[in-house]
Amino acid sequence: MEKKLTVDVCLSPYLYPVYHKEDQIVVIIDILRATSAMCTAFEHGVEKMIPVATVEEAQEYKKQGFMVGAERNGIALDGFDFGNSPYSYMTEQIKGQTIVISTTNGTQAIEAARNAYQVVIGAFTNITALCNWLVLQNRNVILLCSGWKNRFNLEDSLFAGAVTERLLKTNLFRTGDAALAVASLFEKAQQHPATFLHNSSHAERLAAMGLKEDIKYCLSLDKTKMIPVLEGKYLVKLV
Amino acid sequence: MEKKLTVDVCLSPYLYPVYHKEDQIVVIIDILRATSAMCTAFEHGVEKMIPVATVEEAQEYKKQGFMVGAERNGIALDGFDFGNSPYSYMTEQIKGQTIVISTTNGTQAIEAARNAYQVVIGAFTNITALCNWLVLQNRNVILLCSGWKNRFNLEDSLFAGAVTERLLKTNLFRTGDAALAVASLFEKAQQHPATFLHNSSHAERLAAMGLKEDIKYCLSLDKTKMIPVLEGKYLVKLV
Numbered sequence: 001m002e003k004k005l006t007v008d009v010c011l012s013p014y015l016y017p018v019y020h021k022e023d024q025i026v027v028i029i030d031i032l033r034a035t036s037a038m039c040t041a042f043e044h045g046v047e048k049m050i051p052v053a054t055v056e057e058a059q060e061y062k063k064q065g066f067m068v069g070a071e072r073n074g075i076a077l078d079g080f081d082f083g084n085s086p087y088s089y090m091t092e093q094i095k096g097q098t099i100v101i102s103t104t105n106g107t108q109a110i111e112a113a114r115n116a117y118q119v120v121i122g123a124f125t126n127i128t129a130l131c132n133w134l135v136l137q138n139r140n141v142i143l144l145c146s147g148w149k150n151r152f153n154l155e156d157s158l159f160a161g162a163v164t165e166r167l168l169k170t171n172l173f174r175t176g177d178a179a180l181a182v183a184s185l186f187e188k189a190q191q192h193p194a195t196f197l198h199n200s201s202h203a204e205r206l207a208a209m210g211l212k213e214d215i216k217y218c219l220s221l222d223k224t225k226m227i228p229v230l231e232g233k234y235l236v237k238l239v
Numbered sequence: 240m241e242k243k244l245t246v247d248v249c250l251s252p253y254l255y256p257v258y259h260k261e262d263q264i265v266v267i268i269d270i271l272r273a274t275s276a277m278c279t280a281f282e283h284g285v286e287k288m289i290p291v292a293t294v295e296e297a298q299e300y301k302k303q304g305f306m307v308g309a310e311r312n313g314i315a316l317d318g319f320d321f322g323n324s325p326y327s328y329m330t331e332q333i334k335g336q337t338i339v340i341s342t343t344n345g346t347q348a349i350e351a352a353r354n355a356y357q358v359v360i361g362a363f364t365n366i367t368a369l370c371n372w373l374v375l376q377n378r379n380v381i382l383l384c385s386g387w388k389n390r391f392n393l394e395d396s397l398f399a400g401a402v403t404e405r406l407l408k409t410n411l412f413r414t415g416d417a418a419l420a421v422a423s424l425f426e427k428a429q430q431h432p433a434t435f436l437h438n439s440s441h442a443e444r445l446a447a448m449g450l451k452e453d454i455k456y457c458l459s460l461d462k463t464k465m466i467p468v469l470e471g472k473y474l475v476k477l478v
Binding site: 009011012014015017018019148149150151152153154157175176177178180181182184185187188189199200201202 | 248250251253254256257258387388389390391392393396414415416417419420421423424426427428438439440441
C-alpha cells in the first residue's frame with residue numbers, strides 16, 4: 001500500500017509546538033475575520049501584507065508611513081487605516097500597496113508557525129484554490145486554527161473540517177485524530193454552517209456588534225483564487 | 240435570566256494554562272486507559288493512589304516498597320507491579336493499599352491541573368456517578384482530555400462530549416465552543432462508539448497490541464460509583 005500523506009489539525013496556536021515538524025505545510029485559519037480579510041485584500045490588489053503580533057509593532061509601521069490594519073477583540077483600533085472586516089479591504093486604495101496587519105488571533109497564529117516549511121492563508125473564501133494547491137504539494141499538512149485567545153473555536157474548526165474532507169476525497173491523505181473529529185463536525189454542520197455557528201462564542205460576539213454581514217461574507221465560498229503565502233516577514237500571493 | 244454555569248473542554252494538558260481559572264472543578268480524562276483503570280482500582284478497594292508524572296518518581300516509590308503501576312506507549316514497564324490495564328487492578332491484592340501510578344498521558348494531565356480548585360477522575364466506567372456529582376457542585380467545570388503526548392485524541396473527546404451532553408440536559412450549564420464541538424461529536428458517535436473509535440490512532444495502537452478487551456471495558460458505562468479525587472499528592476475516593 002502506498003504511504004499516504006497526513007493531514008492533521010492543531011486547534012490552538014498555543015498547541016503549535018506539539019504539532020510542529022520541519023517539513024509540513026501549515027495553513028493559518030482565522031475565519032472571523034483575519035484570514036478571510038487577507039484573502040480579500042489580495043483579491044483587491046494588495047501587493048504585500050506584513051502580519052505583526054503586537055499593536056506596538058503596528059504603531060511603529062504606521063509612524064513609518066505604512067497603511068495599517070489593527071484589530072483587538074473584534075474592534076478596529078483607533079489611529080489605524082483598517083480593522084479586520086473583509087469589506088474594509090474592498091477598495092482601490094490598497095492596489096499595489098504593502099499593508100501591515102495585526103489582529104487578536106490570526107496574526108498570533110502566523111507568529112507561532114513562522115518556522116514551518118511553508119505557511120499559507122486559508123479561508124472559506126479561497127477554499128477551492130487552497131485545496132487544489134495542497135493536493136499538488138506531496139507534503140503533510142497541518143491546519144492551524146487561530147481560535148480565540150488560544151482557546152478552541154468553532155468556526156476555525158469547521159473550516160479545518162471542510163478542508164480535511166476535501167483532502168480525504170483525493171485518497172492521498174490519512175488523518176490524525178483531530179482532523180477526523182473536525183471532519184465529522186463539518187459533515188454534521190455543512191448543510192447549515194451559519195445556523196451551526198449561531199452558538200459559536202465569537203459569531204455571537206460579532207453579531208452583537210452588528211457584524212452579521214461580515215459573518216455571512218466570511219462563510220461564503222470561493223470569492224478568490226488568491227492564496228497568500230508567508231515569505232520572510234511578508235505575505236505575498238502564491239505564484 | 241439566571242446566570243448559568245459553564246462547562247468547557249480543554250483538549251490537551253499542554254493547553255491547560257489557557258483554560259485555568261481558580262474556582263473550577265477539573266475532570267481528568269484518559270479513557271484508554273489511565274482514568275478507567277483508576278476508577279477500577281478504587282472499585283476494587285484500593286485506599287489511595289499516588290499519580291506521578293515521571294518513571295523516575297515511580298521507581299523511587301518502588302524502592303520504598305510501594306506497589307507501583309507504570310506504563311509508557313501502551314506497554315506496562317518492566318520492574319513494576321501493574322501497567323494501566325483496568326483488568327490488572329481487579330484483584331484482592333490491592334485492597335486497602337496505596338498504589339503509585341505513572342502513565343504516558345493521564346498522570347501528566349493530573350500534574351498540569353494540580354492547582355485547580357478540585358481535580359476528579361472521569362471515565363465511561365463512572366460517568367453517571369460523576370455527572371450526578373458535578374451537577375450538585377454549583378461550579379464551572381473543565382473537562383481535561385489527556386490526549387496522546389499532548390495531541391488531541393478521539394476517545395477522550397468523545398467522553399468529554401458525553402459528559403457535556405448530560406450536563407446540558409440539566410439546563411444548569413452553558414458550553415464553551417470546545418464543549419459544543421465534542422457534544423456534537425458524541426451525538427454523532429453515540430450509537431456505535433466502538434465503531435467510531437475504530438479510526439482513532441490510540442484505539443488502533445491498542446488493538447494492534449491485542450488489547451481489544453481493554454478497549455471494550457473502557458467504553459462500558461457505570462461499572463462503579465467511585466469518583467477518585469485529588470487531595471494533595473493522593474487520589475482518594477470522594478466521600
